Each structure stands twice: as structure tokens, then as C-alpha cells.
Amino acid sequence: MGVLDIVPAGVLTGDETRKLFEYAKQNKFAIPAINVTSSSTANAALEAARDAKSPIIVQVSQGGAAYFAGKGLANDKQQASIAGAVAAALHVRTVAKAYGVPVVLHSDHCAKKLLPWFDGMLEADEAYFKEHQRALFSSHMLDLSEESKEENIAICVKYFHRLAAVGLFLEMEIGITGGEEDGVDNTGVDNASLYTQPEDVYEVHEALSKISPNFSIAAAFGNVHGVYKPGNVKLHPELLEQHQKYASEKVAGQIEKPLFLVFHGGSGSTKDEIKTAVNNGVVKMNVDTDTQFAYLAGIRNFIESKKDYLQTQVGNPEGADKPNKKYYDPRVWVREGEKTLSARIKEADADLGNVDRL
Numbered sequence: 001m002g003v004l005d006i007v008p009a010g011v012l013t014g015d016e017t018r019k020l021f022e023y024a025k026q027n028k029f030a031i032p033a034i035n036v037t038s039s040s041t042a043n044a045a046l047e048a049a050r051d052a053k054s055p056i057i058v059q060v061s062q063g064g065a066a067y068f069a070g071k072g073l074a075n076d077k078q079q080a081s082i083a084g085a086v087a088a089a090l091h092v093r094t095v096a097k098a099y100g101v102p103v104v105l106h107s108d109h110c111a112k113k114l115l116p117w118f119d120g121m122l123e124a125d126e127a128y129f130k131e132h133q134r135a136l137f138s139s140h141m142l143d144l145s146e147e148s149k150e151e152n153i154a155i156c157v158k159y160f161h162r163l164a165a166v167g168l169f170l171e172m173e174i175g176i177t178g179g180e181e182d183g184v185d186n187t188g189v190d191n192a193s194l195y196t197q198p199e200d201v202y203e204v205h206e207a208l209s210k211i212s213p214n215f216s217i218a219a220a221f222g223n224v225h226g227v228y229k230p231g232n233v234k235l236h237p238e239l240l241e242q243h244q245k246y247a248s249e250k251v252a253g254q255i256e257k258p259l260f261l262v263f264h265g266g267s268g269s270t271k272d273e274i275k276t277a278v279n280n281g282v283v284k285m286n287v288d289t290d291t292q293f294a295y296l297a298g299i300r301n302f303i304e305s306k307k308d309y310l311q312t313q314v315g316n317p318e319g320a321d322k323p324n325k326k327y328y329d330p331r332v333w334v335r336e337g338e339k340t341l342s343a344r345i346k347e348a349d350a351d352l353g354n355v356d357r358l
């Protein structure tokens, strides 16, 4: 019995996403969520999943989606971020089945000021639903963690009705992820808000579970975006156990771990931290900074080692008349980045226990 006995290959619906997360939680593994910015990075993520024989989450941030559409486009009304998110989704949809793996197609953090981006994606989901009886994406994230708890939950509830109507899964954030995301600078936030309280997590669960079971919670446990030298913010994945216990008691102990939890800021985390998080019901871990660095590594190494083949179109150490086309063709050097990116994703799969899961 494996994941493909539960959900199909290709892009999953919200219901299928929940079934996948339920299976992952029961079997104590989690799925990496990789931020992609192009068809090249998306393909590398799918390739890693195929090689690891595992499901994958492919996601776009607001800035990543704008990049997908093209940095030359205006984005004053989020038009590039909307078009890029749709383009990324259609690309992944078109090729996912060929890789033979289940894919959760997701959008990353959306703060209050970026809601027009969310609205645009949701309109695309609703249009796609009319034609195909399923939404374009599997899932979206709302991140109202900068607002009051009341407003955060109220906005999530409002949107969750609309998401549920077209079978979408929702990820929400309560407590703040430190570091930076989409121009929201959380480097100086108060330390307490980096660690969410069990009562607050349960309040979210209570409000959202009345609408649909298809949601997850990114509760903060000292998470930080980016990789920095060790500082005073410490990751405490052991705190997540309290959220599960508190929620379990509230639902009269019918389920041991009622919550689907999400781990933001996966880059730079230790294997032990990841293991503890997964044991406490984390089903999704976001990795961006480490995969950005991994994509660079293959390209950088290629450019350095082939330096003398990349200065002129004709002429290299093998002869003044030798053509260099097979070195400067982007399919050669970008491919090197795809290989190192794919390798880093497979490392995340191993850390999360997401290997040989099909």
C-alpha cells in the first residue's frame, strides 16, 4: 500500500490533498513544498519526486509568480503575479502526469496587502472549475498573521467558504515566520509572536473545521525564512506536540493528532528538528532558500569549470576553430542547475521520510 493507492498521479484536488496529508500523518512522513519560479525549476522538482518515488508540493510565491510571467511586466495591480501563477499552474498540470507522481499545486504566503493576487488566482480557479469540475490549483495559502487574531481568522473564514465551494484546500498562518517574505520584513518582530500558543491554534481549527476539513495551519515555532548564522531565534518543533494534545482533548480525544501542521523556513534546519516536527504532525515543509542555492551551484560549477569554452562563440583550449555552442546552449548550463536543485529536493525527501512512498 502506498500513496498511489490513495490519490492519483497528477495535480490533486483539495480532497485528495487532505487524503495525502492524512496518510502522511499516519505514516509519520511529510512532503517538501518547493518554491518554483520557472518551468525549469518546476521540472526539476517533479523530476526529484519521480526519482524519489514520492509525492511533491510545487508552490509559487507572489514574487515567484511575477517572475514566472516575466520581470519585464508591470505588476502594480498584481497582474503579473496572477498571470504567472496561472501559467505555472497550467505548466505543472500539463507535465505532472508524465512524471507519474501526485502533485499538490499550491500558492505561498499572501499577506493582506497582496489579497488582489489571491482574488485573481481564485477567479482563475473558479473559471477552471466551471469547465473541468475542479479548481486550477490544489491549495492556496493566506497569511494574515500580521493582523490581529480575530481579523486573521475572520478573513480566512470568509475566503474558505469560496475555496471550499470549488474543492480547494487552505493553508493559513498564525504566529509569525521571522525573516523576510514577499517584501514583508519580519526580521525585527517580537520574539513571543514567533511561537504560537495551543489555544490560538485550536481557535483556528474550531472556526475552519465548521466549513471543511481541507485546511492546514502554519503555527510558528521559531521559524525563519532564509539561512543566517545561528542567532537568538531557536526552532522549537517539540512545541507542536502541545497543539496536537490540546486540540485532541478539545475534540474529546477522538483523534490523537487532529491538526495538519506546516513547517515554514525549512532551509538550514537540522535533521533532528525536521524529525521532531514530522513526529508532531507536520505534513508539509517549505524549502526555498536552500533550493535557490542548490540551483545556483550546478550552474556556477559549470561556468567555472568551462570558463575557457564560454568566452567566444568559436575557439577554446581544444582549437582556435572549435565551436562552443554545446557549452553556451542554455539547455546545457541551466540543466546543470536543475540537477543540483533536484538533488537538494531529494535530500529534503530523505529528511522528511518521503522516499519510496508511491
Ligand SMILES: O=C(CO)COP(=O)(O)O
Residues within 6 Å of the ligand: 035, 108, 109, 224, 225, 226, 227, 263, 264, 265, 266, 267, 286, 287, 288, 289, 290
Ligand atoms: O517558508 C518558506 C516558503 O514559504 C521557505 O523558507 P526557507 O527559504 O527558509 O526555506
Ligand SMILES: O=C[C@H](O)COP(=O)(O)O
Residues within 6 Å of the ligand: 035, 061, 062, 063, 064, 108, 109, 180, 181, 182, 183, 225, 288, 289
Ligand atoms: O516566503 C518565503 C518564500 O521563500 C518566498 O520567497 P519570495 O517572496 O522571495 O519568493
Ligand SMILES: [Zn+2]
Residues within 6 Å of the ligand: 109, 143, 145, 173, 176, 177, 181
Ligand atoms: Zn507570515
Ligand SMILES: [Zn+2]
Residues within 6 Å of the ligand: 109, 177, 181, 225, 264, 265, 286
Ligand atoms: Zn514561508
